[in-house]
Amino acid sequence: xxxxxxxxxxxxxxxxxxxxxxxxxxxxxxxxxxxxxxxxxxxxxxxxxxxxxxxxxxxxxxxxxxxxxxxxxxxxxxxxxxxxxxxxxxxxxxxxxxxxxxxxxxxxxxxxxxxxxxxxxxxxxxxxxxxxxxxxxxxxxxxxxxxxxxxxxxx
Amino acid sequence: xxxxxxxxxxxxxxxxxxxxxxxxxxxxxxxxxxxxxxxxxxxxxxxxxxxxxxxxxxxxxxxxxxxxxxxxxxxxxxxxxxxxxxxxxxxxxxxxxxxxxxxxxxxxxxxxxxxxxxxxxxxxxxxxxxxxxxxxxxxxxxxxxxxxxxxxxxx
Numbered sequence: 457x458x459x460x461x462x463x464x465x466x467x468x469x470x471x472x473x474x475x476x477x478x479x480x481x482x483x484x485x486x487x488x489x490x491x492x493x494x495x496x497x498x499x500x501x502x503x504x505x506x507x508x509x510x511x512x513x514x515x516x517x518x519x520x521x522x523x524x525x526x527x528x529x530x531x532x533x534x535x536x537x538x539x540x541x542x543x544x545x546x547x548x549x550x551x552x553x554x555x556x557x558x559x560x561x562x563x564x565x566x567x568x569x570x571x572x573x574x575x576x577x578x579x580x581x582x583x584x585x586x587x588x589x590x591x592x593x594x595x596x597x598x599x600x601x602x603x604x605x606x607x608x609x610x611x
Numbered sequence: 612x613x614x615x616x617x618x619x620x621x622x623x624x625x626x627x628x629x630x631x632x633x634x635x636x637x638x639x640x641x642x643x644x645x646x647x648x649x650x651x652x653x654x655x656x657x658x659x660x661x662x663x664x665x666x667x668x669x670x671x672x673x674x675x676x677x678x679x680x681x682x683x684x685x686x687x688x689x690x691x692x693x694x695x696x697x698x699x700x701x702x703x704x705x706x707x708x709x710x711x712x713x714x715x716x717x718x719x720x721x722x723x724x725x726x727x728x729x730x731x732x733x734x735x736x737x738x739x740x741x742x743x744x745x746x747x748x749x750x751x752x753x754x755x756x757x758x759x760x761x762x763x764x765x766x
Contacts, residue, residue: 464638464705464708464719465704465705465707465708465713466638466701466704466708467638467708468713469707469708472708474634475631476630479625479629483619483621540745540746541707541710541711544703544706544707545700545703545704545707547703547734548702548703548704549621549624549700549703550619550620550624551699552620552696552697552699553619553620553622553623553624553627556623556693557620557624557627558620562620562753563618563619563753564619564750565751567748567749568736568747568748568749570739571738572751573736573738573739575734575735576734577699577732577733577734578732578735579698579702579730579732580730580731581728581730583726583728584723584725584726584728588730590696590698591695592723592724593698593722594722594724595719595720595721597718597719598713598717598718598719598720
């Protein structure tokens, strides 16, 4: 898929990362887990699947590897800017799990490092300076996609 | 998994919806696609897989079905409040795809229905009233999970 425009950006995203293992690998990289063996143990994932997912993430420029040992070569894996840009997606998925599966007690609280206040993620309108609820979301096709319907608006 | 607290809310979320087909079905429901045949055609998904995913989503109270025809019974599928609460996650996944795969021209623009301004999704600190960048995110374990590391903070 590369960087070719598609008819739906959610589909583009899922093509790149829409796999349970891939998302858990990304979660661990955000946590600072960097090495193959650490990832394998932490996730309980088969080596061949982990290798495959890491290779696909590197090919998509979502992660990059840096050797930490030369003989034999061993790599650490880091998020690229494109990978770090998935932070809002993982936060949104995490907060939904907090609201619906944490029994009122989120396992982890993400905070603003400088003041320790729990983070809030909002969808808002910069024009009206208000938070926009799902039912207030509309949509229109982008300039080059006048034929397409909204993926998440118009509920 | 039900509503049992787990060690990671991202994992809880992925257990419920962390499947490419499931996320595409949810996208279509947000778009207003309601019927089995419409979903099957739009997604090009096998009937048995679509049935399985719809059943799992209903069991998780993310969607509900309402008959629109009685003989034979045919259902339409709707998002529950829990399902609609996935809107921020789908918006985040969509915006990432817009930024990295849309070639500078997002297929769809989500807007504030009342003023047509494109939506902005931000992670912010209500205490400092500022947007929080990924590198400014820290984390701490929740009360009942003092042993656990951050899933997305501490980059």
